Amino acid sequence: xxxxxxxxxxxxxxxxxxxxxxxxxxxxxxxxxxxxxxxxxxxxxxxxxxxxxxxxxxxxxxxxxxxxxxxxxxxxxxxxxxxxxxxxxxxxxxxxxxxxxxxxxxxxxxxxxxxxxxxxxxxxxxxxxxxxxxxxxxxxxxxxxxxxxxxxxxxxxxxxxxxxxxxxxxxxxxxxxxxxxxxxxxxxxxxxxxxxxxxxxxxxxxxxxxxxxxxxxxxxxxxxxxxxxxxxxxxxxxxxxxxxxxxxxxxxxxxxxxxxxxxxxxxxxxxxxxxxxxxxxxxxxxxxxxxxxxxxxxxxxxxxxxxxxxxxxxxxxxxxxxxxxxxxxxxxxxxxxxxxxxxxxxxxxxxxxxxxxxxxxxxxxxxxxxxxxxxxxxxxxxxxxxxxxxxxxxxxxxxxxxxxxxxxxxxxxxxxxxxxxxxxxxxxxxxxxxxxxxxxxxxxxxxxxxxxxxxxxxxxxxxxxxx
Numbered sequence: 001x002x003x004x005x006x007x008x009x010x011x012x013x014x015x016x017x018x019x020x021x022x023x024x025x026x027x028x029x030x031x032x033x034x035x036x037x038x039x040x041x042x043x044x045x046x047x048x049x050x051x052x053x054x055x056x057x058x059x060x061x062x063x064x065x066x067x068x069x070x071x072x073x074x075x076x077x078x079x080x081x082x083x084x085x086x087x088x089x090x091x092x093x094x095x096x097x098x099x100x101x102x103x104x105x106x107x108x109x110x111x112x113x114x115x116x117x118x119x120x121x122x123x124x125x126x127x128x129x130x131x132x133x134x135x136x137x138x139x140x141x142x143x144x145x146x147x148x149x150x151x152x153x154x155x156x157x158x159x160x161x162x163x164x165x166x167x168x169x170x171x172x173x174x175x176x177x178x179x180x181x182x183x184x185x186x187x188x189x190x191x192x193x194x195x196x197x198x199x200x201x202x203x204x205x206x207x208x209x210x211x212x213x214x215x216x217x218x219x220x221x222x223x224x225x226x227x228x229x230x231x232x233x234x235x236x237x238x239x240x241x242x243x244x245x246x247x248x249x250x251x252x253x254x255x256x257x258x259x260x261x262x263x264x265x266x267x268x269x270x271x272x273x274x275x276x277x278x279x280x281x282x283x284x285x286x287x288x289x290x291x292x293x294x295x296x297x298x299x300x301x302x303x304x305x306x307x308x309x310x311x312x313x314x315x316x317x318x319x320x321x322x323x324x325x326x327x328x329x330x331x332x333x334x335x336x337x338x339x340x341x342x343x344x345x346x347x348x349x350x351x352x353x354x355x356x357x358x359x360x361x362x363x364x365x366x367x368x369x370x371x372x373x374x375x376x377x378x379x380x381x382x383x384x385x386x387x388x389x390x391x392x393x394x395x396x397x398x399x400x401x402x403x404x405x406x407x408x409x410x411x412x413x414x415x416x417x418x419x420x421x422x423x424x425x426x427x428x429x430x431x432x433x434x435x436x437x438x439x440x441x442x443x444x445x446x447x448x449x450x451x452x453x454x455x456x457x458x459x460x461x462x463x464x465x466x467x
Contacts, residue, residue, distance in 0.1 A: 024059040025051050025125035026086050026146070030074065031065045040280040042332040043299065047129045049249075050154050054161075060086055069130045075141050080143055088122045089145035125149060131300065133181045152179060152302045159305060167229060170222045175304040177218075179273050184208060208305025229314075239426070240401045240446070243319035244279075245344060247336035250325045251359040256293040256386040259394060276315045285398060286428040287445050292319065297340045305440045306343055313347050321400055322354035327361035328372060328381070353400075355380055357393070362386065401446075410449050410457065413438040419456055425454060 027047055029039040040063070042171045042327060048058045064079045073080055073093070084091035126140060132150040137209055140148045149157075156172070156179050184207050244252040256262065260279035281289035292315040316322060326333040337356070344350055363385040369433050372381065380390035380396060407430070412419060420439070423429065427445030434440065443450065 013281045019074050023056045023125060025056045025082060025127045026059055026124040027051065027061045027129065028075070028083065028129055029061070029129040030069050031063060032053065032068060038331060039335065042330075043129055046299065047154075048149060050158060051150075053158055054154060056125065056127075062086070063458065065286045071239060071301065072136060073143060073365065074128065074130075074132070074136055084144050087126060087144040087146040089143055091143055093139050093142045119284065122146075127154060127185050131302075137183065152301055155298065155300075155302060167222070167225045168385055170225060172305075173235065174215055174218045174222070175302065175307075177215050178304045181208060181211050182381065184211075211407045221227060239449075240285075240287055241315075241319045242289060242306040242321040242323060242397055243292045243293065243294055243316045244323050244325055245294050245316050245349075246325040246340050246357075247327070247333075248297065248298050250296065250336070251384050252293050252296065252325045252326045255325060255357070255359060255393075256291060256388075257385075258292050258390040278315070281394060281397065286424060289397060292316075297336075297343050298341055299336075301339075301343065313344070313349070316344055316349055317378065319352055320404075321397065322349065322352050323357050323380075324354055325357045325359050328358035328368075329360045333358075351394050355396070355400075359383065359384055361389075404446060405444050406447050406450065407411075407442065407444045409439045410443060410450075410453060411438050412441060412457070419453075422456065425455060426450075 017192075027044060029040065031037075031049070042119075044063065045059060047095040049062075051058055060076070062079055062083045064075055066076070075083065077091075081091045123146060126144050127149045128140070131152045132140075136239050137148045137150070156176050159168075159172045160176055163172045184204055227275075244256055244436050246252055256277065256279065260282055261282040262277070262279040270273070276292055276294050278290055278292045281291050294313060294316055324337060326337050330336065341350065343402070351452045356376060358376065358379050358381045360383060361369060362385060364372065369381065373381070380393060382393055384390065410423065412423065414437075416438075423441060424442065426449040427443040429441055429443055431442040432439060
């Protein structure tokens with residue numbers, strides 16, 4: 001994608017005057033010395049997909065090599081002038097010019113007055129592929145005349161739009177408030193409210209108090225919701241559980257649908273799904289295997305979002321097997337895998353047994369497949385759209401759990417026949433017979449599940465001792 005600075009087509013301008021305009025954005029990236037050209041290009045491409053997921057149009061891109069991202073204006077004077085030419089800004093900070101109003105941050109601060117629309121044809125947003133300080137955002141807004149969002153702000157907004165369950169909505173709102181709180185001084189919650197000495201500071205204190213109170217309220221609500229989630233997970237404690245984890249858009253949802261036959265959302269968007277989905281592996285096994293599709297990860301995932309989704313990610317922590325799903329056709333998949341491992345390491349899930357799944361193999365040529373196979377001989381290579389590949393993965397999952405199972409014999413007294421459903425739910429019944437004491441069941445299952453079944457029969461002298 002090159003720098004886009006040409007004037008808009010007149011026909012398009014006419015359409016924009018009669019229909020709601022799609023917000024337009026210029027992407028900005030800084031390539032530091034430790035980032036090579038491939039990784040830098042991939043990061044900007046990923047940012048473009050994030051921006052499109054928000055419903056914005058990418059109107060151009062400005063990129064510069066610099067030693068770091070700590071400069072007050074981020075860009076050098078020449079690149080800043082280039083960016084300002086695209087957005088219609090002056091290219092200078094200026095001591096008196098107020099920054100443009102931001103609809104996104106106005107929503108956070110509760111302002112009623114909407115931000116003014118940008119000039120027709122001018123990009124409304126500058127979106128930077130790095131996390132910015134409040135002063136950097138202010139300086140860039142004054143220099144460009146556009147609203148500035150950093151990568152973190154874009155991700156937080158996408159999470160906000162895509163959260164569906166009550167737990168996810170509470171978690172995302174908390175992360176949004178933590179993101180905006182330190183930026184209130186720069187936006188003032190509304191530029192015209194500071195009418196006299198101290199008035200703006202009073203308003204700022206009030207806004208911050210509202211945020212603190214709301215975060216406290218959200219924590220209380222979230223604790224109650226998470227207690228319910230923990231109880232549901234506790235009920236699945238002795239079941240066979242495999243979690244699909246990995247980078248966003250690696251194909252986890254497509255694989256989930258293929259493995260379970262469920263109608264989970266499959267969409268070519270980053271963070272199309274945020275909520276953990278749990279379904280049964282199909283065709284169903286005995287004992288049954290539960291498959292969970294967790295939230296996808298991404299480079300520079302905001303820390304508050306990782307912390308907020310710690311409960312959701314417990315599905316990975318409490319699984320018996322993690323399948324790290326990657327898009328093998330992406331040249332940066334190894335870096336993406338490391339991002340996923342880092343996030344799971346942060347919550348302690350790196351201790352869970354795992355397998356690498358190289359997905360989207362239908363997009364990789366024969367030479368590429370051979371190279372992948374040579375470099376990762378233990379990886380599972382497949383396409384989620386190939387039924388034979390999916391069937392082979394299913395057998396691999398079953399074989400993993402079979403290796404941990406043991407055989408045992410239980411006698412189910414006639415007085416406790418109501419437990420037969422629990423036995424079939426938690427173990428595979430290999431044979432069944434009857435004698436004068438009850439049903440004699442030869443079963444195979446996980447040691448913990450069989451021990452729990454035995455506890456259910458405790459106190460009955462007819463139980464056959466564990467062999």
